[in-house]
Amino acid sequence: MPAIFHLDRLKTPIGIALLVTDDDGALRALDWAEYDLRMRELLRLQCGAVELKNARAPAGVKTALSAYFKGDLDRLAEIAWRVGGTAFQRKVWNALPKIRVGSTMSYGALAAKLGAPRAMRAVGHANGSNPISVVLPCHRLIGANGSLVKYGGGLERKRWLLRHEGVEI
Numbered sequence: 001m002p003a004i005f006h007l008d009r010l011k012t013p014i015g016i017a018l019l020v021t022d023d024d025g026a027l028r029a030l031d032w033a034e035y036d037l038r039m040r041e042l043l044r045l046q047c048g049a050v051e052l053k054n055a056r057a058p059a060g061v062k063t064a065l066s067a068y069f070k071g072d073l074d075r076l077a078e079i080a081w082r083v084g085g086t087a088f089q090r091k092v093w094n095a096l097p098k099i100r101v102g103s104t105m106s107y108g109a110l111a112a113k114l115g116a117p118r119a120m121r122a123v124g125h126a127n128g129s130n131p132i133s134v135v136l137p138c139h140r141l142i143g144a145n146g147s148l149v150k151y152g153g154g155l156e157r158k159r160w161l162l163r164h165e166g167v168e169i
Contacts, residue, residue: 001049002048002049002050002051003022003047003048003049003050003051004023004050004051004052004053005020005021005022005028005029005043005050005051005052005053006020006021006022006023006052006053006054006055006056006057007019007020007052007053007054007055008021008054008055008056008057008062009033010057010062010065010066012065012069013069013160014032014153014156014157014160014161015032015033015034015153015157016032016033017030017031017032017033017065017133017134018030018031018032018033018035018036018039019057019061019062019065020039020043020052021057021058021061022082024080024082025058025060025061025080026080026081026082027057027061027079027080027081027082027132027135028043028047028081028082028083028131028132029042029043029131029132030065030131030132030133030134030135031131031133031152031153032133032153032154032157035152035153038152039131040052042129042131043131045084045085045129046083046084046085046131047084060078060079061079061080063075064076064078064079065079065134065135068134069164071164073101073102073164073165074101076097076134076135076137077097079135081132081135081136083131083132083136084131085126085129085131086126088119088122088126089126089129091114091126092110092114092123092126092127092130093126093130093132093136095110095113095114096127096130096136096137096138096140096141097135097136097137099137099140099141101137101165101166102165102166102167103140103167104140104141104142104146104162104167105140105141105142106120106141106142106143106144107120107121107123107124107127107141107143107144108120108123108144110123110141111123123141124141124150127141128150128152130152133152133153134161137161138151138152139151139157139158139161139162140162140165140167148162148169
């Protein structure tokens with residue numbers, strides 16, 4: 001039997017966000033409308049068979065996200081979320097919200113912080129498999145030379161998110 005999750009949409013300044021929540025109201029995925037297929041594949045890889053039913057996301061999730069996009073940058077911390085993935089992926093994903101708003105970190109620096117200084121590629125792979133964009137702020141990871149590198153939602157979105165958070169690019 002597939003897991004049944006709820007799918008809602010939220011208009012943001014950078015596109016329509018797809019919000020996937022579970023029966024407990026925890027956010028399971030946040031991706032962009034044009035990346036629907038990728039989002040579904042990430043959910044499948046982490047949770048097994050998943051069926052998405054159109055339903056409203058909890059008001060608190062939508063309110064916190066809307067506030068973030070309007071400039072109340074600390075509101076993301078209010079959102080309950082849950083992820084699958086491997087133990088290493090979860091370690092990376094749990095570390096992402098600890099990168100302060102308005103700052104960035106290189107993949108190598110995060111690998112070192114996690115006690116695996118040679119695992120920068122594994123950190124990059126886990127970051128690219130992050131199912132909860134924005135809330136688990138994968139956009140705050142950058143190249144060692146300060147360059148913007150890959151972002152599943154596109155580099156323009158990454159640039160916008162970082163500027164929105166006060167990061168000079």
